[in-house]
Amino acid sequence: MKAASFDYVRASSKKEVLQLLHEHGEDARILAGGQSLMATLNMRLTQPKVVIDINRVEELNRIRNESGYLAVGAAVRQVQLTDRAELAREVPLLAKALPWIGHFQTRNRGTVCGSVAHADPSAEIPLCLVTLGGSVVLESLKGKRREVPAAEFFQGLLTTDRQPKELISEVRFPLAQDGTDYRFQEIAMRHGDFALVALALCLRADGAHLGVGGVADRPVAQTLPLGDELPAALNTLAWSLGAQDDVHASAAYRRQLVRELGQRLIEEPSHARPR
Amino acid sequence: MHAPAEQRSEIELELNGETRHGRTEPRTQLCDFLRHDLGATGVHVGCEHGVCGACTVLVDGVASRSCLMLAVQADGRRIDTVESLARDDVMNDLQQAFSRHHALQCGFCTSGILMSCVEFLQRVPTPDEAQVRDMLSGHLCRCTGYTGIVRAVLEVAGQRQSGESQQNASENPNDV
Numbered sequence A: 001m002k003a004a005s006f007d008y009v010r011a012s013s014k015k016e017v018l019q020l021l022h023e024h025g026e027d028a029r030i031l032a033g034g035q036s037l038m039a040t041l042n043m044r045l046t047q048p049k050v051v052i053d054i055n056r057v058e059e060l061n062r063i064r065n066e067s068g069y070l071a072v073g074a075a076v077r078q079v080q081l082t083d084r085a086e087l088a089r090e091v092p093l094l095a096k097a098l099p100w101i102g103h104f105q106t107r108n109r110g111t112v113c114g115s116v117a118h119a120d121p122s123a124e125i126p127l128c129l130v131t132l133g134g135s136v137v138l139e140s141l142k143g144k145r146r147e148v149p150a151a152e153f154f155q156g157l158l159t160t161d162r163q164p165k166e167l168i169s170e171v172r173f174p175l176a177q178d179g180t181d182y183r184f185q186e187i188a189m190r191h192g193d194f195a196l197v198a199l200a201l202c203l204r205a206d207g208a209h210l211g212v213g214g215v216a217d218r219p220v221a222q223t224l225p226l227g228d229e230l231p232a233a234l235n236t237l238a239w240s241l242g243a244q245d246d247v248h249a250s251a252a253y254r255r256q257l258v259r260e261l262g263q264r265l266i267e268e269p270s271h272a273r274p275r
Numbered sequence B: 001m002h003a004p005a006e007q008r009s010e011i012e013l014e015l016n017g018e019t020r021h022g023r024t025e026p027r028t029q030l031c032d033f034l035r036h037d038l039g040a041t042g043v044h045v046g047c048e049h050g051v052c053g054a055c056t057v058l059v060d061g062v063a064s065r066s067c068l069m070l071a072v073q074a075d076g077r078r079i080d081t082v083e084s085l086a087r088d089d090v091m092n093d094l095q096q097a098f099s100r101h102h103a104l105q106c107g108f109c110t111s112g113i114l115m116s117c118v119e120f121l122q123r124v125p126t127p128d129e130a131q132v133r134d135m136l137s138g139h140l141c142r143c144t145g146y147t148g149i150v151r152a153v154l155e156v157a158g159q160r161q162s163g164e165s166q167q168n169a170s171e172n173p174n175d176v
């Protein structure tokens, strides 16, 4: 299948991107890594009038370690984070989740912000962002620069709080906190496929903050009690997500994965985990 | 660069070490441009939506799906396809190992897999089997069951480490 016609603009600055978004709004699409957009163009699921390529905008290709968070710019590819040696110290949850995203060939081009903009309910990066309590920075030519908490940004299947004239200029991941153990696990049909259920965990002595992807229409995170109360709390969480049957798995199987995998991830000793 | 819809804009890229020019519409995928306009028919097109990996090429040395890139995005870039591997009609060590280990039957998936292997072995010169299989998860092969491919990649990695590959590359490929 071949894409319908569109104008292509290779932007060279953030200002130019914002100007084009201002001018074209809904008719424009940002082209980041293209690992999701290109397929939808080829299948004509989207037919934008203008495609704005941000791949060569140097000022968007930045990773900054600020006080309290790691800021990742719109043109930063997933591979740039997997190659970042400090990431395991800075945002260990993300370091553990990245190898689960697609394949090395798709991580070579796919961006971090593109995954957030796309908002697939089973995507790993949005799940980490929500579980860690991170945020999304949105900019437009005329509007105010907004920083939106991840939990408010994701609104449903491929639906976010981003307005048509806004660019996600960066996403912010809170840095690791002392005394927290970060864990990630997922089940997919084959490695690299989208997750049936993905779990991201911040484990502290007084509770488990567990994020679940692939079940509800967006990533959801909740703090659960440890010990005897855990199984009942996991069961309540599993039922609250509104799991659906699809060709890959039944709703009941997804709930069971949340309970079983959740319990294991929380209770397993820290050295016993694969990946 | 502003490339208007339905008009062919001029682009220049380095294909397998040679500077090449062409004119292309914005909506043309890189894989189609490489095949139809530049004659690099070793680039295979399977699914056209990023799933099968048959169209994998190197973009500035990085393994990428050429069906998920626009040809206009390759302007000013270095692209390497499977045509870059053989020298003077002699297949390189990877290609020879694929042949030896029956790592292909119909060969449709092979050119993409080879290009992934090129970058992979630079990044991970001494992979274990699990790492090779993880790299191959980005490719679909309907014929081989992957076992021969895994063997071939592991063998070449071992040879390159022990410096045997030079000697191997000069073997007559018809002997294997």
Ligand SMILES: Cc1cc2nc3c(=O)[nH]c(=O)nc-3n(C[C@@H](O)[C@H](O)[C@H](O)COP(=O)(O)OP(=O)(O)OC[C@H]3O[C@@H](n4cnc5c(N)ncnc54)[C@H](O)[C@@H]3O)c2cc1C
Residues within 6 Å of the ligand: A029, A030, A031, A032, A033, A034, A035, A036, A037, A038, A074, A100, A101, A102, A103, A106, A107, A109, A110, A111, A112, A113, A114, A115, A117, A118, A120, A122, A123, A124, A125, A162, A166, A167, A168, A169, A192, A193, A194, A195, B049, B050, B051
């Ligand atoms: C075979 C395959 C397997 C995959 N498996 C997984 C997986 O397991 N998990 C997973 O999470 N993903 C997976 N993906 C998708 C992932 O690779 C993409 O990288 C990601 O979903 C989108 O990022 P991108 O940079 O490619 O964005 P693009 O495809 O360029 O854009 C996606 C959408 O977001 C918009 N957009 C992008 N950047 C911005 C921005 N800065 N501001 C505003 N809007 C923007 C675009 O306009 C478009 O609508 C897979 C892809 C493939 C091809």
Ligand code: FES
Residues within 6 Å of the ligand: B044, B045, B046, B047, B048, B049, B050, B051, B052, B053, B054, B055, B056, B065, B066, B067, B068
């Ligand atoms: S043709 Fe590009 S991945 Fe299938």
Ligand code: FES
Residues within 6 Å of the ligand: B103, B104, B105, B106, B107, B108, B109, B110, B140, B141, B142, B143, B144
């Ligand atoms: S050899 Fe036929 S698809 Fe791989």
